[in-house]
Amino acid sequence: MSSYDVIIIGSGPGGYVSAIRCAQLGLKTACVEGRETLGGTCLNVGCIPSKALLHATHMLHEAEHNFADMGLKGKSPSVDWAQMQTYKQNTIDTNTKGIEFLFKKNKIDWIKGWATIPEAGKVKVGDEVHEAKNIIIATGSEPASLPGVEVDETVVVTSTGALSLNKVPKKLVVIGAGVIGLELGSVYARLGTEVTVVEYLDAITPGMDGEVQKNFMRILKKQGVNFVMGAAVQGTEASKTKAKVTYKLRKDDSEHTLDADVVLVSTGRKPFHDGLGLESLGVELTKRGQIAVNDTWETSVKGIYAIGDVIEGPMLAHKAEDEGMAAAEVVAGKHGHVNYGVIPGVIYTHPEVANVGATEEQLKEEGRAYKVGKFSFMGNARAKAVFAGEGFVKLIADKETDRILGAHIIGPGAGDLIHEVCVAMEFGASAEDLAMTCHAHPTYSEAVREAALACGDGAIHM
């Protein structure tokens, strides 16, 4: 039996980051992982492989649509799907091996296998029981199921199957217009697949700024993605190579079917804590099945903490990482902090979509007085030079104090631009603070400054 100051269960972005921080803080640390490789959903079947495919297919899109206009003539590249899969796998491998390297560097023991917690202070993996003064559960999430839809990961797939299809399908039906469905839908639309997204609600990407939702949907339609909105999927029927999706339109209850070579079920994810033995330990869950924690990420059982997708909050890698670091600080007797009001969200389509803080819709509901500064990328010289003038930056500030309350960006590099606003919000900055900060020309970031100027006396280039 080996004993540790802390054992972390799960090596996703929550778990591995927490392990590194624990080790940096001088704690004897181990991390248990059931998968063959470290990095969790994010590195193996989530953020990283999806971004590799988005990058490769964006390059194809550029070659097909913009190269000739820039004087780059020649045949468009053809798609070697097997090689694209190899590229994706190499990207995964270099990243997961990177975590292995960091574990060695920080002297973190990687315990291979699936963990259970027989009692507080003990973690069992296989036949071995390890002692731990503290346990951090970071077991992540799994795809949510949908009644009437049986996933076989070949024809009816979750995001995991969709990342590794054996060929590019002619027709893809995506159930659910959330982030994962739209990113993977974009990948296949760029590869020439006829993509139809079926969504229960009347707007895509629920919870996002309404103006962004509308513009994003318009842009995706222009890129060839079809949408059936307000449609409740009743079920799927699948053979070995084809599937049929039946849905009812909510407005008139009429029933319709769609044929597909592949159906992607992307209706959200649910917390994963199977097999840990939480019930017998008395670890409390929320009504939605997440592990309940207090404001120091401790569960209802002393010495057992939980972070990441398995607890409440947005299922995002960076939210898991922040909680991982904060929980490590707590376990080490320090003060851990996560500012849940400043957690950005990004969709890595083209253009990218990013948001942080409040939406106009939320502020209206709260009855809070606000002002909006908006700037179109059509007024940004750099964006126009690279055929990326579509989209805008929308900055929301308090009407009286000018303090920034949120930002919503659709446009080139939105996923990076949003962090300027995040930093500003962390410092309690006003829109004027951003507007008075010199921004290099020509950069996309000038659009953020212009939106900040628009919160005051007006943008310059609009």
Ligand SMILES: Cc1cc2nc3c(=O)[nH]c(=O)nc-3n(C[C@H](O)[C@H](O)[C@H](O)COP(=O)(O)OP(=O)(O)OC[C@H]3O[C@@H](n4cnc5c(N)ncnc54)[C@H](O)[C@@H]3O)c2cc1C
């Ligand atoms: C297709 C896709 C794309 C995504 N893209 C993004 C993105 O671009 N940006 C973003 O922020 N988020 C993205 N996400 C979400 C992101 O992957 C998750 O929010 C993140 O991985 C959560 O981290 P985690 O550490 O909580 O859990 P996970 O990454 O899920 O890791 C949990 C790990 O715990 C292990 N485990 C579980 N139970 C046990 C046990 N009993 N014993 C041992 N090991 C166990 C699992 O094997 C797993 O490896 C994406 C997700 C998907 C599916």
